[in-house]
Amino acid sequence: MLLNTPKISSWMTLSTFAISTALIPACSLSNLPRNMSLKTFDPHRKEFACNYEKIAEPPLDQEAEALFREGLSATSFELWPDDRDYEKAAKLWTKAAEKRHWQAMLNLASLYLEGKGVQRDNERGIQLVEELMVMGLPRAYDFMGTLHMNGTGVNQDATRAYAFWSLAAEMGSSDAQAYLGDRLDATYDDPTKAIWANRAIGHKLMRCGYSQENGKAAANLGLRIDVNGDHLQALQVLHDGVKFGSEMSAIFLAVGFDTGGTKANHMKDEDRGERYGAIADLLHLNPDLRLPNLDKVLPLPPAVLPYWDGEKESLIDGAKPVKTVSLDDIKPSPASLREGRAHIPDGFVLPDEPQGGHLVQHLHTDAVMGGYWLAQLRKPVTPRQVAWNAAQVPMRYEIGEAFDKTPEGITKDDGVFRFHYLGIPVPQAPEAKYVPDWRVPQGVMREVPMPARELHSTGLLPAPATGIWHGSVDPGHPLAKVFNQWYRQSYVEEGQAFPDPRDRGLDISPKDIQWRWLDQANRPQPSGRKEITIRNFSQVETTQTNS
Known part of the structure; x- marks a missing residue:
């Protein structure tokens, strides 16, 4: 930690x-x-x-x-x-x-x-x-x-x-x-x-x-810059200090926005002050916290302040680093939850290749091999027919049992359908039990679902989508050990520039940084504010389907 x-x-x-x-x-x-x-x-x-x-x-x-x-x-x-x-x-x-x-x-x-x-x-x-x-x-x-x-x-x-x-x-x-x-x-x-x-x-x-990214250094530096009269820069440095986990920086800004003081660049905003105060309370309880995505829940003015439900934990959850996890990594096979002919015992899966080779049979014939068969239209054309094919699941038939019933949802107008042999279930290869990233139970990282699309950008370009981005440089870069950290993330709005490490004193050109998109954007609200979209991802919360 x-x-x-x-x-x-x-x-x-x-x-x-x-x-x-x-x-x-x-x-x-x-x-x-x-x-x-x-x-x-x-x-x-x-x-x-x-x-x-x-x-x-x-x-x-x-x-x-x-x-x-x-x-x-x-x-x-x-x-x-x-x-x-x-x-x-x-x-x-x-x-x-x-x-x-x-x-x-x-x-x-x-x-x-x-x-x-x-x-x-x-x-x-x-x-x-x-x-x-x-x-x-x-x-x-x-x-x-x-x-x-x-x-x-x-x-x-x-x-x-x-x-x-x-x-x-x-x-x-x-x-x-x-x-x-x-x-x-x-x-x-x-x-x-x-x-x-x-x-x-x-x-x-x-x-x-x-x-x-030392929180105490940011707090001390921000205070000195403020005394020197550059209140806007002091505000940015102290805001960064909160990202680095500095309780003192959060306190400075809580008081500054609550009173309209110099550390807030003379901007009185009690809502922002309340949020910095709530974050300061939680940083006091857990000094290990890093909040690189603070701009998702508490952006600096003049950005629109997102909606907040008033719970301190939701602010911290939205601001802490995230780790993407694939649904396939944590949910059991839906086949074990099916009933009747479609049930496959837990711990078993159908083989990659059916025992005895590929077989195809038609309606009103008897299964020549016992095992699981999949009904499929021979030539799906319409969207409904394509969707029907995709929705079918393997069904078990014993040897000699007749395929004597037209599957539900199919008529003669849909053309020919056939039964394809998929084999007999075999023991599933042992897989490593899903274990969350060790930082998740420590409360310093949050898991989110894997994005539906891969999206990358160089630091030279504006962000192509709103959300949380993770940055890294080539391992051969002289400052790779300094920059490539698990918390190297930032919440960036579409069209905005990615963070420039040179603003904090690191000699790393934006062109050397590759950013990967991790998370969805905030959703706009009718009030003009944005909703803080927070989703804690766990095996318990995963829903199962029968498809």
């Missing part, structure tokens, strides 16, 4: 094995990463180069990933706090950590440092952070800075904390970039308040975090 890095309290998530002795000689504690030599934090630095943490993150072992996900399910924000099983998660993340799954290690370390699901053990937690530092993970350096600031398992040392955070920001940690950017965004130096006057670099740090 999405891991946050508080700078005052310890993290919420990490694993159990110690640093390899091959990497850390036992002769001196000074060789431990926690005690590494650091360049002193310079609040008045003149340069900062933006790096991205996704590029530095190691690949994940798939078996370990399954263990990690199971641990997330046990501690999901969708569960009541008392129902979260941290002990189970700790065991699962320990196994994943043994395979060097960095996210599991990160989560398990936090459990040790907080004593959740395991006996509190600061040393074990710090060792895991150190192992991640050796792996080159920017978040681990950010985490180590927090440990030094809080004095958790190490001597409390603000100077080393800021040195670690500075290094983490340079390596690409978006949390460190957001935090330090905010600290440098002052008009005067006051180390006692941890603020310094270096707005040029502070702005670059926040911009880099914003380009990585």
Whole structure:
């Protein structure tokens, strides 16, 4: 899930094995990463180069990933706090950590440092952070800075904390970039308040975090832009912050639209304010939420505000990422629900080729083979005749049983019809049980039916249809690891431009992005507003037919 890095309290998530002795000689504690030599934090630095943490993150072992996900399910924000099983998660993340799954290690370390699901053990937690530092993970350096600031398992040392955070920001940690950017965004130096006057670099740090879709960076940046007087741009940045899962951005806009304040570009709109407030409430409950399709339920002015039923969950459902699922993936064969001659036992299907070869018989003859036969008009011409053929289902006849009854819906004027032999049912090949995407039970993704048509577009062209679009770049692109994410979606109206990553600081040309259409458009209402079309897709809700 999405891991946050508080700078005052310890993290919420990490694993159990110690640093390899091959990497850390036992002769001196000074060789431990926690005690590494650091360049002193310079609040008045003149340069900062933006790096991205996704590029530095190691690949994940798939078996370990399954263990990690199971641990997330046990501690999901969708569960009541008392129902979260941290002990189970700790065991699962320990196994994943043994395979060097960095996210599991990160989560398990936090459990040790907080004593959740395991006996509190600061040393074990710090060792895991150190192992991640050796792996080159920017978040681990950010985490180590927090440990030094809080004095958790190490001597409390603000100077080393800021040195670690500075290094983490340079390596690409978006949390460190957001935090330090905010600290440098002052008009005067006051180390006692941890603020310094270096707005040029502070702005670059926040911009880099914003380009990585860090919610805290977006909130801090939007606030600074608003203070500088560009209220329209501040509104856009804060709106993006809500998409990134920033509760604070949602609060800023809720108050701004409710009062007509600067953060809403002096636009008073209590309906919009109410929606941002509702979203802020749910982001507080589930910080893992990402809302890339926010424009579907809460577009910026002057766009028409869609109809809302007043339920907070409907706003979140409409704004969260979606995953398309084919009906064929989740519904059982309708044949098992048929009755009489048309029934085929559950777990069985007709063979691809009938046993004994293809046979055709006419009315008033006896079946020469037992099994399933399909009645079909020989030359369907009219739409009714074509539809009749398509509606027929296989029917079972025993050997010697007569085809002595004209099928319902057919007359002599429809011409010749025949019975085609389809064979005897055979056991159905075992299929993988339908399992929803693991993010669906976590409450951060919603399943929708597969669109009736495939629709693609390059980012250079206006959207050919209204709906939710998923974007990706070629895996060989230098920023593919940054851009190609499961939440890389956007709700776009027909004729509008697709999002341009350069607006957020990513050097990716729209021509390099391929967008795929995922979902239907909102439906216009007589009032001029639009209906928020939300459909949660599950096996339970699937309807069956007999065709």
